[in-house]
Amino acid sequence: MKIKLTLSYDGTNYAGYQVQDNALTVQEVLENALEKLTGEKISTVASGRTDAGVHALGQVVSFETNSTIPPEKFYKALNVYLPDDVKALSSRQVDDSFNARKSAKTKTYTYSLYVSETPNPLKERYSSRIPKSVDFSLVKQGALVLEGEHDFKCMCSTGSSVNTTIRTVYSVKILKTKEDVKIVVKGNGFLYNMVRIMVGTLIQIGLKEKTIDDLKKALNTGDRTLVGKTFPAKGLCLTEVEY
Amino acid sequence: MKIKLTLSYDGTNYAGYQVQDNALTVQEVLENALEKLTGEKISTVASGRTDAGVHALGQVVSFETNSTIPPEKFYKALNVYLPDDVKALSSRQVDDSFNARKSAKTKTYTYSLYVSETPNPLKERYSSRIPKSVDFSLVKQGALVLEGEHDFKCMCSTGSSVNTTIRTVYSVKILKTKEDVKIVVKGNGFLYNMVRIMVGTLIQIGLKEKTIDDLKKALNTGDRTLVGKTFPAKGLCLTEVEY
Numbered sequence: 228m229k230i231k232l233t234l235s236y237d238g239t240n241y242a243g244y245q246v247q248d249n250a251l252t253v254q255e256v257l258e259n260a261l262e263k264l265t266g267e268k269i270s271t272v273a274s275g276r277t278d279a280g281v282h283a284l285g286q287v288v289s290f291e292t293n294s295t296i297p298p299e300k301f302y303k304a305l306n307v308y309l310p311d312d313v314k315a316l317s318s319r320q321v322d323d324s325f326n327a328r329k330s331a332k333t334k335t336y337t338y339s340l341y342v343s344e345t346p347n348p349l350k351e352r353y354s355s356r357i358p359k360s361v362d363f364s365l366v367k368q369g370a371l372v373l374e375g376e377h378d379f380k381c382m383c384s385t386g387s388s389v390n391t392t393i394r395t396v397y398s399v400k401i402l403k404t405k406e407d408v409k410i411v412v413k414g415n416g417f418l419y420n421m422v423r424i425m426v427g428t429l430i431q432i433g434l435k436e437k438t439i440d441d442l443k444k445a446l447n448t449g450d451r452t453l454v455g456k457t458f459p460a461k462g463l464c465l466t467e468v469e470y
Numbered sequence: 471m472k473i474k475l476t477l478s479y480d481g482t483n484y485a486g487y488q489v490q491d492n493a494l495t496v497q498e499v500l501e502n503a504l505e506k507l508t509g510e511k512i513s514t515v516a517s518g519r520t521d522a523g524v525h526a527l528g529q530v531v532s533f534e535t536n537s538t539i540p541p542e543k544f545y546k547a548l549n550v551y552l553p554d555d556v557k558a559l560s561s562r563q564v565d566d567s568f569n570a571r572k573s574a575k576t577k578t579y580t581y582s583l584y585v586s587e588t589p590n591p592l593k594e595r596y597s598s599r600i601p602k603s604v605d606f607s608l609v610k611q612g613a614l615v616l617e618g619e620h621d622f623k624c625m626c627s628t629g630s631s632v633n634t635t636i637r638t639v640y641s642v643k644i645l646k647t648k649e650d651v652k653i654v655v656k657g658n659g660f661l662y663n664m665v666r667i668m669v670g671t672l673i674q675i676g677l678k679e680k681t682i683d684d685l686k687k688a689l690n691t692g693d694r695t696l697v698g699k700t701f702p703a704k705g706l707c708l709t710e711v712e713y
Contacts (some may be wrong), residue, residue: 315588347478
């Protein structure tokens with residue numbers, strides 16, 4: 228049967244989702260746990276890779292298994308073999324045609340920030356600090372520019388090979404409470420480092436280090452130098468994948 | 471001059487606030503940093519000790535120094551010598567009579583919980599999990615019983631020596647958003663483990679393992695067996711001290 232599994236992880240101690248040589252990854256830990264539970268060598272497909280240090284609240288993984296564990300209880304049995312920083316939140320049987328990567332319709336990432344002159348130990352693990360005060364009306368203007376279908380070539384780090392750099396961003400929401408800020412981005416897919424560069428650009432617009440015009444020109448020309456920095460991985464979390 | 475310092479720390483890797491032999495404490499790390507910064511052996515007074523694993527967003531510490539660093543900039547200079555999981559958020563000069571412990575008027579603790587059948591790696595570090603669904607109308611009824619001046623002998627772990635077990639709890643607020651719950655307790659002082667036992671009692675009332683009558687009787691009789699478990703340290707955070 229084919230199983231769809233929802234996974235949450237603290238990415239701090241992992242070299243990202245996808246298996247690689249000489250570095251611990253979430254996929255390796257997951258596939259090891261699956262083998263311990265089922266006795267099978269199971270290959271998993273995730274909705275997408277997450278980079279080193281990026282967290283997930285709702286990563287989705289699909290795989291085939293001959294296990295007789297009831298699919299809705301599979302995640303609990305699996306959690307026995309998973310470490311504390313990677314846990315399955317739910318599981319269910321899906322149609323054989325389901326593929327966690329290819330079937331994904333939307334992905335939502337949440338980037339967490341806080342505005343403070345000094346580092347706060349209780350916030351540093353899951354968010355990035357902005358040391359200076361930010362004009363959030365400018366950040367919101369920038370967010371509106373990002374929404375829609377664009378060629379996001381200017382927001383793609385080198386080292387990725389994709390057929391097209393055109394993506395649709397359905398929404399960019401800015402949620403602010405006192406010193407905490409969340410930027411929630413929903414789209415049909417994201418390029419390598421795209422969300423972290425989007426956030427870096429929006430914040431630099433709010434700091435008046437970049438302008439709305441820079442952003443518009445970057446989207447039109449694909450010029451990486453016009454947009455902002457790639458913000459740190461630790462603030463990023465894959466929150467939801469819709470099918 | 472006398473300085474009042476506000477301190478934030480992630481208590482995960484510390485054996486509590488107060489210095490002890492053979493275990494790393496926040497006070498030791500702070501006093502080492504003060505010595506490196508000023509060249510003086512400085513004794514600090516904190517608003518109160520926090521237990522092993524308990525966090526702080528607003529611990530307050532006072533001390534004497536002959537340093538010529540401007541008091542409002544002292545915390546930034548100190549942060550250079552503090553580790554990532556302990557940082558000073560502010561500093562200012564206070565009257566010589568100020569004493570972080572004796573001058574404290576109120577303390578506020580926040581206890582973070584989440585309701586989920588399975589552990590969530592992104593929540594485990596700073597909150598405790600409740601595996602079953604809780605009746606929060608009962609929790610709120612219990613909170614009202616706790617407010618006011620009471621003899622909290624029933625909510626004090628053994629091993630502490632205090633003159634009186636009478637304390638005034640100004641408010642117990644229950645803040646709930648989806649699966650996350652915060653219990654915010656403000657009082658004129660708290661006994662050893664008192665907040666963690668208060669939270670354990672309220673949650674067990676919400677789970678119908680204890681009753682409001684058990685709580686009332688416990689407050690009247692001082693009977694520890696009538697109240698709930700001591701909840702884990704990791705969910706607790708000293709959020710504010712008022713003077």
